Amino acid sequence: MTTALITGSTAGIGAAFARRLAADGHDLVLVARDTKRLRDQATELHDRHGIEAEALTADLATDEGIEAVADRLGDRRNPVDLLINNAGFGNKGRYLDVSMADELKMIKVHIEAVLRLTSAATAAMRERGRGGVVNVASVAAFVPRGTYGASKAWVVQFTQGAARDLAGSGVRLMALCPGFVRTEFHQRAGMGTDNIPNWMWLDADKLVASALSDLARGRTLSIPDPRYKALMGLVKVTPRGLLGGVTSRTGRKYGPQ
Numbered sequence: 001m002t003t004a005l006i007t008g009s010t011a012g013i014g015a016a017f018a019r020r021l022a023a024d025g026h027d028l029v030l031v032a033r034d035t036k037r038l039r040d041q042a043t044e045l046h047d048r049h050g051i052e053a054e055a056l057t058a059d060l061a062t063d064e065g066i067e068a069v070a071d072r073l074g075d076r077r078n079p080v081d082l083l084i085n086n087a088g089f090g091n092k093g094r095y096l097d098v099s100m101a102d103e104l105k106m107i108k109v110h111i112e113a114v115l116r117l118t119s120a121a122t123a124a125m126r127e128r129g130r131g132g133v134v135n136v137a138s139v140a141a142f143v144p145r146g147t148y149g150a151s152k153a154w155v156v157q158f159t160q161g162a163a164r165d166l167a168g169s170g171v172r173l174m175a176l177c178p179g180f181v182r183t184e185f186h187q188r189a190g191m192g193t194d195n196i197p198n199w200m201w202l203d204a205d206k207l208v209a210s211a212l213s214d215l216a217r218g219r220t221l222s223i224p225d226p227r228y229k230a231l232m233g234l235v236k237v238t239p240r241g242l243l244g245g246v247t248s249r250t251g252r253k254y255g256p257q
């Protein structure tokens with residue numbers, strides 16, 4: 001029996017990881033801020049799939065929250081075999097419209113927490129000679145898109161660099177870059193989604209299936225879905241100025257929606 005720890009497990013992409021991993025028979029450690037929602041999720045997954053599910057309340061925008069999760073990942077008596085660093089959020093508005101406090105919170109959750117949790121997990125995994133980490137980034141990593149895109153670009157660079165450094169240790173790391181997925185993300189950020197065409201939306205369960213299959217193949221970067229693979233190919237040959245004009249607008253509308 002293996003154990004997976006998922007941050008941001010109660011909604012969207014994290015909840016899809018939890019459903020799939022529980023159905024595959026993994027025990028789970030579920031992490032988010034809302035304790036009641038976590039406990040309900042743990043009970044539901046235990047009852048449905050017969051797995052053990054622990055609820056760990058932690059705010060990854062705080063040192064205490066990050067430390068609590070890092071301690072759990074470093075517990076040698078109850079090892080974690082797979083870490084999904086998924087918790088994240090968007091900020092409404094463009095650069096200078098977003099408060100400095102919110103910019104720094106994003107860096108704490110998307111960068112500092114990912115660095116500290118990946119390090120706690122992989123140190124223990126390397127001793128055992130096996131384990132995996134999926135760091136959820138975004139296709140926004142490849143386009144000019146404020147602190148959000150910059151933080152996700154860090155996730156991709158960091159993850160692929162760490163994967164190289166740990167090659168041969170039995171520990172796999174992969175950055176997952178989804179396109180638009182219908183979750184609570186846009187509503188929580190107060191972002192409008194009317195200007196995102198239907199064909200750009202991905203299904204969270206299919207995304208997770210594709211990600212886990214890429215991890216099993218030993219990929220260090222996963223861009224699920226042929227539509228986004230093609231788009232990211234196009235991005236590579238598009239001038240940055242033109243790209244910024246399109247990507248800084250899409251899905252980032254501000255004002256009440």
Ligand SMILES: NC(=O)c1ccc[n+]([C@@H]2O[C@H](COP(=O)([O-])OP(=O)(O)OC[C@H]3O[C@@H](n4cnc5c(N)ncnc54)[C@H](OP(=O)(O)O)[C@@H]3O)[C@@H](O)[C@H]2O)c1
Pocket residue numbers: 007008009010011012013014031032033034037058059060061086087088089109136137138139177178179180181182183184185186188
């Ligand atoms: N949806 C998209 O279109 C999309 C596209 C590309 C990448 N992504 C990335 O995918 C990841 C998941 O996003 P999602 O769309 O599934 O979002 P979501 O539906 O809003 O879910 C976010 C999850 O993260 C938790 N969370 C948020 N802030 C947290 C914090 N400070 N500490 C601990 N947990 C926290 C939330 O629970 P609590 O509120 O209870 O803490 C919730 O479980 C994010 O990293 C996001 O950047 C999303």
